[in-house]
Structures are given as C-alpha cells and as structure tokens.
Amino acid sequence: MAPEIMKGLKDVYLDTTTSSFIDGEVGKLLYRGYNIHDLAEQSTFEEVIYLLLYGSLPNRQELADFDSLLRSNRRIPDEVIQVLDLVKNSHPMDALRTGLSALSAFDPEVTDNSPEATIRKGIRLTAMGPTIVAAHHRLRQGLEPVAPNPDLNHAGNFLYMLFNEVPDEETTRLLDVDFILHAEHGANASAFAARVTASTISDLHSAVVTGVGTLKGPAHGGAAEEVMKMSLEIGQPENAEEYCRARLESGGRIMGFGHRVYRAEDPRARHLRERARALSEKMGQPHWFQILSYVEEEAMVPYRSRGIHVNVDFFAGCIYYLLGITDDLFISIFALGRIPGWTLQCVEQFEDNILIRPLLEYTGEMDLSYVPIEQRS
C-alpha cells in the first residue's frame, strides 16, 4: 500500500515545545506564554531574548546584567572582518551566513551542546550578528566598519553601526519592536532546518547557519524585500489596482500575504501596520502606506475567505525603506531578530534529541540493467 505523503510536512507535529504557541485560526501568538501584543507594546528585544532563552521574564537586575552581557559580546574578531571583506560583493544574507560560520573558529565552546553552553553561544551570536551585517554593509560601500557602541541598546547599536550615526529614540524603538516580532515562531522552515542540523548532534553555529540559509528564500524571510519592490513598481496608489489585477490574473502571488499556519491575520502585522502608517506620514511619503493599504483593503479582500491575510513581512519592508535601509538588507534584519528563536529550538532539540530523518516514497524505475559506457548510444 502506498504510504500517505505529508507533502511539505503540512500540519505535521514534529515534537513538543515551550518556545511559542501559535493558533493560526484566530491569529494568536505567545512567546513562552506571553502574548505577542503585550510584548510588542511593553517589552524590549533584550527582555524578549531573556524570556525566550531562560523561560521567564527577568527582574530589573537580571535584565541589566543580561543587557550588559549582550553589549560586551558585540565585537567580532578581526579575522572575521577580513573574511567579510573577502566576500563583500555577496548578498548580505550570504555574508551573514559566512560571518556566523566563521565565528565558530573563534568560539571556545563550539562543540559543547549542553543547554548552558548553547545558550551562551546563542547570546554571543545574537550580540555579534548585527556587527557582521553592519560591517559587511560598510565594507561593500568601501567604508570602514563602525565599532559597536556600548552606550546604545541592541537595535540602536545596529543602526549606529550601519549609518555611523546615533539614531533617535523613535527609530530605535521601531527596530526594537521589529526584532521582538521576529524573535521566534515555532517550527517555521528555518527553525525546522536548524532543528534538523541540531538533531545530528552537530552544533549551534552549524544550526544557525542552516537557519540563515533557509530563511533567505522569498517564500520565507525574503518576502519583505519583494513587497517593497512591488510598491516601487506600483509607484503611486492609483496604479495599484491595475498592477494587482494583472499579477493575480496571471497566477502570480502578492508577497507578504498568506501563511502556512495563519488562516486569520498574522498578529505581528498589526504592530508594523500602525508604525508603517505613522512613519510614512512623518517622512512626507504617505503614498507608500497608501499603496499597501490599497493592496490589503481592496485587491486582496477576496482572498480573505480563503484564509489569505497579511503576514509579518507585508509592512516591514516599507518601514525599513523609509529608515533608509537598502532593500537587500531586509532579510538580514529578520535573521538578526530570529537568532534567539533558533537558539531556543536547538536547546530543546539537544535536550530530548532524536535524529530527524523522514522518508521519501520512491517513484522512479526499478532494477534496471547496468549498461557499460561503451555500449550506450
């Protein structure tokens, strides 16, 4: 009897987790039991990293100590800067993947897969990730990398290293919220891929590198960049109707819509929608938000009954663009936010490990006769 094929592993439960809870029917997301809305409105990325890695909210002292630990781990070895210089013409995600991989050569605990060491490594990778992305971005422009600034928080320091300018509080908070919203999301493709790597009892650096490679695709983390490209092609709100009709009628997809798990609106989108609206008005460029609104409120309305709504990536690209961030950096920002989530998934995988190794049903030919090369036509 032919086995049942669970194509794309859709709706398959792979294991249990205490990392995040997703109810796709109602659009609910919890990190370690806490609602994403409360975290986006009241928390900080530093606190969310702590929550994910240690399982509970920190008190003031714990948060201050944790924040200092992150700040003190931001510098990357000169050798890694040299590697980034060698690959400066590559896509920022490829450079991030290479840089994170290179860090393994300098991490004294690289092969220690105990929960404690994995968390320590995850903290280092979270702290150093922005330094890699910013250094590569500077190098590819022929500029010197900017050293991390310990007076700034995680989001503010990243913007500072990118632009060599201390960002204002509002801009810093925008990126802080964006990092919170991207920090963890169950068995999504990149976390699953990271878990597969961890399940071979490889190591966290390898698993995070796997996660970065998997996140890169437009069906996953690449959607924000594609949404902004679409907005730029549309140009003005009055062109949106024709553009969407042509795209959808030819079988194309509108990026930033649809999700494997959510049948209701992705709860993370709400926080970026309001911020994209406010920012586009503040910057005197309201047409970008108007284009997105048209797509959401008009073109994609018929898709709602099929469970296709905006996802977290729909408004993110507009925010990054208005902050002056180059479009090929968008996915890297997602990846920087997700390192704590990948770390937690690996801690869980290592703690109760089983090799992840599904089956494929063979549908090719059987028992063919081997023909020596000189007898082949």
Ligand code: ACO
């Ligand atoms: N625009 C138009 N139609 C869509 C869209 C979309 N964005 N997404 C899904 N559909 C349609 C498909 O055409 C398909 O229609 P059909 O049944 O008539 O063939 C149906 O909805 C189901 O689509 P699948 O691709 O089978 O659904 P799946 O759950 O595998 O896909 C995915 C989820 C890959 C995210 C998909 O919705 C998509 O391609 N979206 C655009 C890319 C995107 O925004 N990715 C970011 C995801 S969120 C994240 O990673 C953070």
